[in-house]
Amino acid sequence: MANQRPIRVLIAKPGLDGHDRGAKVVARALRDAGMEVIYTGIRQTPGMIAEAALQEDVQVVGLSILSGAHLELFPRVIEELKSRGVDDVLLFCGGIIPHEDIGTIETLGFKGVFGPGTTTTDIIEFVRAHAPVRA
Amino acid sequence: MFDERTREAARAARARYDAEVAAEGREQERPFVTTSGQPVRRVYDPTDLAGLDYERDIGLPGHYPFTRGIHRTGYRARTWTIRMFAGFGSAEETNGRYRYLIDHGDDGLSVAFDMPTLMGYDHDEPEAAGEFGRCGVAVDSLADMEILFDRIPLGAISTSMTINSPAAVIWAMFIAAAEKQGVERGVLRGTLQNDILKEYIAQNEYIYPPAESMRLVVDTIEFASREMPLWNSISISGYHIREAGSTAAQELAFTLADGLEYVRWCLERGLDIDEFAPRLSFFFNCHNDFFEEVAKFRAARRIWAREMRERFGAKSPRSWLMRFHTQTAGVSLTSQQPEVNLIRTTLQALAGVLGGTQSLHTNSWDEALALPSEKAVRLALRTQQVIEHESGVVNTVDPLGGSYFVESLTNEMERRCLEYFEEIERRGGVLPAIEAGFFQSEIADASERYQREIERRERVIVGVNDFAIDEPLEIPILQMDPQGEARHLERLRRVRATRDPDRARRALRDLEGATRDGENVMPYLIEAAHAYCTVGEICNLWRRVFGEQPISLSI
């Protein structure tokens, strides 16, 4: 079993928003799908998120935000990741994100943008399909 | 219901409470009444149900007197049929709309016809000018019917048709269309509105005099009870009475009175009540006054069951139970701030469901402005689906049963209905009352009262006489296909040119003979439909035989 490597995912809530229902439901579903989920809790600064992604050497980073501050916070998370040389993680996000912002967020490097009503199955499949393989 | 001691205690406490409130004087100074003008008390408690007997007056679902619904399983086995009334322009366009609705979860079709069709004219007659496809689909012959139901399996879906004076003709064409699809008439499910009495009372789309019209209705009922066991031969409709401005109590009373009148005519024809009564169905409006509407539906079932069993001695429980379709109230929609109509429709639909309707049409929010757009119709459909799947009200049968207020209001609706029955009887029955303009004037009075209340702002209509805003409307209006009418007329011309002229002539001749001889006209109509005789040809034939009812009848 030690040879089986579960996918490691970081689930984080950037900013000050405390509504963590979605983040927790996703964390739990990924766990139930056999992944190792590092859950950081609420009120994470972009620096904290990037540092966690680095130290935990995750393959995937998922951000949840409902406050509408995504266009401010997401670019800063990307910046912090880059400054640490973390350039090979799969990024996705979820929350209340207007459709017209999706393009911008994708340009930042987010491969999945999941709005309300997304099933956890969709997210699990997305992570399985796109998580980078680590030797 | 409650023991005497409980009620006695409640009476004392209630008196104390009422006195306190009166002393405080904080209630608004306005009459607290239902839309039917019935006063409502501030609070209802067991004292209001004195004399109510559970077994006798409420009972169990699926059991006499059906107050709690006609199905033992309520909506737990099957929810109501979502049936969206639709039709406009040519048969091609309407067929497209039907297939769209079915794709989005509509369970049953409901056909709206345009004015020429409703009045029995072909679209190339001068009376039809300018009316093509405006408020429904244009149908002249079987050729239109075939297109209207193209790729729609008539054996699998139920179809309701809102048609009255020419009901027998349109029905014959429908049966012919199904037969051409290879579906036997015996398995067809659906409803024919076919309610001529309410046309004289409220909607005015009659052609022939009452007695002759009634004969055609009885023909259809007879034919259905013999050959089409799954078909609702008539949908006795309060909807239009209500839309014309009646109160809920009047809607209830006049509709049930009409229903009883049809029963009498059928009995006179010599039909067995248990043979035809199970196929009678009803159609009610659902307006804003939430609890009054729920009570109306519950009372309707109880009254009908009692009348059928007690008065007419029907033996079969299936003759006792009232099945009905509901449509939310078109007149309650406003052209001001039209999105707000979505809310009205939602609440009305909920009342219809809590009242135990068998099928439901929800109006689209833009209908006060134009024919509904596709998106608006879909949203109306979603309204029903949200109630069905998300509100949980379908989980238990008759969830409001027992409510002091609702039961009390149900009793009250029944009482007022029976009062109207007596009044109608005093006037010699439904037809004499129609001829004397009784219904019409009652409705006119109610309508005027309602209008006055609005104008004096005793009754608030949100966005109309209060909370009004001044902003231009931006509504996507449904555009009809400009080629539709030409295409339709070309088809009508082609039908006349290409049909077998002898078969058509013979069919019309035989129909006339049967009409004059008092034979059931249905078999002759079906043959005429197959022969591609047109609606106008048939209705004009009857105009000659029966004469026309002058329009001066109503006040």
Place this chain on the structure above:
Amino acid sequence: MPSKSNHEWLNATYRKAVERVPERDALFESSSGEAVEPLYGPEHLADWNYHEKLGYPGEYPFTRGVQPTMYRGRLWTMRQYAGFGDAEESNRRYQFLLQQGQTGLSVAFDLPTQIGYDSDHMMASGEVGKVGVAISSLEDMETLTSGIPLERITTSMTINATAPILLALYVAAAKKQGADLRKIGGTTQNDILKEYIARGTYIFPPRPSLRLITDVFAWCKDELPEWNTISISGYHMREAGCTAAQELAFTFANAIEYVDAAIGGGLEFDDFAPRLAFFWACHSNFLEEVAKFRASRRIWARIAQERYGSKSARSQMLRFHTQTGGATLTAQQPLNNVVRTALQALSAVLGGTQSLHTNSYDEALALPTESAVELALRTQQIIGYETGVGDVIDPLAGSYYVEALTDRIERESWAYIERIEDIGGALVGIEQGYQQREIQESAYRLQRLAEQKQRVVVGVNEFVTETVVNPEIMRVDPGVDRRRAAQLEALRKRRDGDAVERSLQKIRASASTDENMMPLLVEAVEAYATVGEICGVLREEWGEYREVLTI
């Protein structure tokens, strides 16, 4: 009584009917997963006593409503939660809502304000004005309330960790308007326990937080008698996924914690209890929600009378605000949300709410636009003016189902309340993550039910349409950060720095005492000390709370 019992009917008739046409493959259950029976009848109310269970409106146990006249006297207060950007923009929105017929204000603050950071603080970056209005100083509060007569309009403020400071700001602004404080009405949410459980805008550890709350109770009793000092909220726990019964139980357990703290601080129950208010969610299960509201009044009346020996009816009556269920809104086919909200609003009214917020249909996408807010308000007006449901008090009373459901929710709630008591109370439960875990279990269950399509969400897992919705959405002016920073900089230059420093020192000194902090807070904000500065001092003194992992 019927000759045939429901039980017999179920076994004979009903079962036969189901054999012929089986029940739909659907969940017949309440939000707690309890089965809903096919039929409710008189036998469900067999041992049921009208006077014990219901009584009359305005009388113990208040099941039928807290006022004798209810909506025949006055409709509920239509109170739309609003706020975004800076004080000036929000003030404009309030003026709009008041013109449209809204009858009370409800202020949403941005996250920095809720968590005690000024708009120019590093932690506030990107969040200023996003989910509510940014208020850092008295200057902002004056702008926010400008042109709104605070003596006449009641204001509800959704603010918790920093509630005493925002209340101080409101009071200071009212004083500047020349208002009589004895006439100032409104509500501060001020409910920190549910923040630890579900909403997350806490700052300090529980003990000092509870002290601030009881300070507000005590101070308002004398200074601001018309103010609802706390709005003990189930809303956010429900939004986080708990069931209706849990919503009541966890909220009452929190209420008990507050009351005990206040009594422990030397207050008399009947002195402060009349100013306690509650705040419920209204979700989609139509009749369960009605039953929940009715049960909540009965439970509180019993807690007040039996647990605290209350003598005053005003302390026993549970008054509550309701908001329709934000979590029930879908981003797909957003107009369906109008339907949901209308149904939920009707539930709340049938349940006898004192005030109501109806969500806008576009809120699952972004902040609501003005036209969506207007439609949400119209929803309430239609219920109030067109449906007649307000003409009769507690119109569903007596319904076998509704009464049985009311009893059941009450029973389930008591069981939870007792379980929390056994743990050692709400606070201990929170520290152990008990409530959090229970809520997550329910949330996860709901999610699974939806994914397995056992629970249909129209437009999401059934009746799906492919069309992309791209409605007009509301955006907060992106320049608000810079503007706010400049405003604060100017303010800090302009004000009397020494006075600010002195007032902050007093607050620091009082942190370790049990002195009532409210007068000090009023003094500080009147000197134009900012929310962030005051919280900064208290953070240094009390430290910060860290969440408990409960997944």
Place this chain on the structure above:
Amino acid sequence: MQAAELVEGVLAGNRRALARAISHVEADSPTGRELQRALYPRTGRAQTIGITGSAGAGKSTLVGAVTRDERRRGRTVGIVAVDPSSPFSHGAILGDRIRMQDLTSDPGVFLRSMASRGNLGGLSETATGVVDVMDAAGYDVVIIETVGAGQDEVEVATAAQTTVLVTNPGAGDEIQSMKAGLMEVAQVMVVNKADLAGADTAVTQLRALLAIADLRAWRPPILKAVAKTGEGVPELVDAIDEHHAYLRSHEHGDRERRELARKQIVALARAALHRQALETAEHSGALAALVDEVAGRRRDPRSAAEILLGAVKREWGEAALAEPTPENAAR
């Protein structure tokens, strides 16, 4: 990054290299083995601390408090936090960062969460290796915190030089029923949440248990602490330091370090043996046949186990003859 590059990065204290190296070691991949071989000679500088105790004892909070104290003493800290994997899905939720939020942006702290990944001992087989990598990366102190249930408490003793056992007031029954073995692996005992009633009773109970335990030269101190406020934590760190000094200087220290090495080898070998034996058994097909027989009541489970073991031994005998290198046995 290749192994050589990683080794260089780890030794230079590059955090990204360290994180990636840990992943390899945790996965027990060939690169991971290579890294361990290359890095082990560069370890031994760090003070390694194991923190164990039952669920809810406040271990994470205590790790945070100890780390803060160590930082105040100017030491850098690496933390390995192990949480259980789900026995069903093998997934895990690792939430230790929540309680150490203030530490996660401190460049002198490196926190790595690990899942137990369903190993028999509970504690990840590879945790020892991860501790070594952190040691090699130059952290002055490496703390390993384990899931608090079952056998893993014993196993934590193999991963660290100093094991701290955490209990709480009111845990009397639990202390009474503690396995003697557990008592014997702890070098420091601490009653956390000592602000609650019953702290002194707990201390007395621990003392009574120690009195009957089979102890050597080092007598574990019993301390009280309140991790939440930091009360008693400096004393705890002092005690850990003392044990560290003891290992370095005392005559018994050397013996105990050898004992630790032995335990580590045995634990790893046992796990590897166990796994490989089962793999071999499944692979040979012997197991499936035996299952049929036992399920059909034709053979008793005990004899079946013996047959299985025989089959494994035969296979291994041949393999061992073919390639008798120590590496083969460890694969």
